[in-house]
Amino acid sequence: QVQPVESGGGLVQAGGSLRLSCAASGRTFSSYGVGWFRQAPGKEREFVARISWSGGRADYADFVKGRFTISRDNAENTVYLQMNTLKPEDTAVYYCAAKGYGRSPATPNEVDYWGQGTQVTVSS
Numbered sequence: 001q002v003q004p005v006e007s008g009g010g011l012v013q014a015g016g017s018l019r020l021s022c023a024a025s026g027r028t029f030s031s032y033g034v035g036w037f038r039q040a041p042g043k044e045r046e047f048v049a050r051i052s053w054s055g056g057r058a059d060y061a062d063f064v065k066g067r068f069t070i071s072r073d074n075a076e077n078t079v080y081l082q083m084n085t086l087k088p089e090d091t092a093v094y095y096c097a098a099k100g101y102g103r104s105p106a107t108p109n110e111v112d113y114w115g116q117g118t119q120v121t122v123s124s
Contacts, residue, residue, distance in 0.1 A: 033052055
């Protein structure tokens with residue numbers, strides 16, 4: 001069993017950048033596909049980005065394409081989400097999520113393990 005642990009959230013002005021990190025505890029991340037999801041108050045949890053176990057494939061939600069980049073360093077057992085040109089509508093709790101057997105999750109129902117979340121607040 002793997003436990004994702006997020007860090008790097010905070011308060012930033014619109015147009016700014018943040019980098020979220022997701023470290024694995026319990027087991028190595030290298031055999032897991034990993035995704036980032038977010039949930040704003042009163043809204044459902046939604047897919048943001050995902051990356052394959054090898055890092056060779058990444059997919060993004062349309063609303064973050066060109067602004068966010070997901071990457072991973074399996075030697076460091078960590079997945080990153082670089083967020084640039086942040087907008088107030090990006091304000092949410094961001095969750096790291098892992099899926100076993102090398103597949104990366106694109107919907108909340110596909111997730112095997114969730115992190116506790118990290119708050120990102122973008123001020124206008």
